Amino acid sequence: MHENLLSTIQSCVIIPTYNNEKTLERVILKTLIYTSDVIIVNDGSTDSTPEILQKFSQLHQIHFPKNQGKGMALRAGFKEALKLGYQNTITIDSDGQHFPEDFEVFVNEIKENGEALLIGDRNMEQEGIPGKSSFGNRISTFWYWFETGNKLRDTQSGFRLYPIKQMENLKYFTRKFEFEIEVIVKAAWAGIPVKNVPIQVLYDESERVSHFRPFKDFTRISILNTYLVLITLLYIKPRDYFRKFQEKGFKRFFLEDLLHSEDSNLKKSLSVALGVFIGIAPLWGFQTVIVLFLAYVLRLNKLIAFAFSNVSIPPMIPLIIYASLSIGNFFLGTPKLNKFQWNAIESYKEYITTHLAEYFVGSLILASVSAVLFGLISYLVLGIRSKKTQKIHSI
Structure with a gap:
């Protein structure tokens, strides 16, 4: 050398x-x-x-x-x-x-x-x-x-x-x-x-x-890893998934990650269901952390779960809040909602503050029903596609 x-x-x-x-x-x-x-x-x-x-x-x-x-x-x-x-x-x-x-x-x-x-x-x-x-x-x-x-x-x-x-x-x-x-x-x-x-x-x-020094240095390392894990869940993973999703666009994501992923149809559908449930559930501010953590623990497709957790995008927020409040009112038997101002953000805050119980119960019910529906629909669609693919390969 x-x-x-x-x-x-x-x-x-x-x-x-x-x-x-x-x-x-x-x-x-x-x-x-x-x-x-x-x-x-x-x-x-x-x-x-x-x-x-x-x-x-x-x-x-x-x-x-x-x-x-x-x-x-x-x-x-x-x-x-x-x-x-x-x-x-x-x-x-x-x-x-x-x-x-x-x-x-x-x-x-x-x-x-x-x-x-x-x-x-x-x-x-x-x-x-x-x-x-x-x-x-x-x-x-x-x-x-x-x-x-x-x-x-x-x-x-x-x-x-x-x-x-x-x-x-x-x-x-x-x-x-x-x-x-x-x-x-x-x-x-x-x-x-x-x-x-x-x-x-x-x-x-x-x-x-x-x-x-085992005690002091292991303590420092533990504190560091706690910090790094929090940054990973709160920022790095969401950033990377968002970039990946943004680079691919919805069509390419749908074709590659949802349809052509090596995961089973059941696993993909459960990932969709998890994402939709967390996206609608009353977990504002913590949805990304929770969906990634649960996808990891349950061994589901993290990218699919993350993508569908964004069901609560800004244009959908008024509809989700109104539906949650209406469902909550129905199940709790409380008086019907007063006039709801769809274009006023203060209106959301006011209704959620004064009808917190209705919103909480209603959003959980809406999240559960939506998760089941999205999960079943995605499972049926993926199943139909798998059968078509098998027929094509058998010809």
Whole structure:
């Protein structure tokens, strides 16, 4: 491997370090075999790290007076790399578990398949991997999949390639280990491909120093994932489904997602029914979150359910509110409605406020009946179409 290989993708190497005096010099020397474009971030080390780094004064160095956390070290490294004109950067831990020889794996992947955020896959099933690391990785990969829809094998490896130029406008709020979760989720949300590439790994417990504090760091990670899940349900999923629906248009959505989806007719029909029920039910402001959550729990088609939950589009709102109030009046035996002003939004608010019980009961009944009707009609239509398709293929 030539020393200028990393320069072919305009990349440098960032080495964040905190009290890894046993392995730091070895990691730097091995890295220098492959590139001299190195940024070292000393995250407030209290051991002999400053003395070791004096031997490498030719390299770009950032020194924090106090420990701020790996996230802050990486963010400072990204900022410095952008200032120096790099498009990408590879991060490698200073505890000796990674092999600089694997730089070539990252570079080749970018050259062959284009820009992406690459995470080294340590093959967590191999011998020598600590059980707590393997378990933590499984939990992390699950939440990453839930938050992005993208499946990875390893989400916790610190050996990565970041397309920092593409990520320049992303905003972060985490400072420590959890940053490595936040950054890959937000990159995926921004449309940056996030992939695994195979790497080697060495766990030498006699040299390796772990700064992971189970209680504090798991708490931070849990808080972060709670935040990311809420953003996923409240904004990211609705945004993505809306964009997909908008790009396709109703006709293409109807033909591809409703008719040609690989899901069974029953599953599609139940998805339609769920969407219609949630769209009409008195769940204003939470319809998207609820429909996506229920579609996920019930294993229904999320895109179909989301699309039909938009049955309560603005032109339909007066009709839905009036029908709900009328049905509620009928079933509760309350006096008939006074004159209803269809074009006045204040009229909706007034009637719903003064006839809340009627509206609540009526909207649930209307939602249930509509869901059953839409579900049955879609099931019959899909069934008829399936029979026609079978006849055509049998000819």
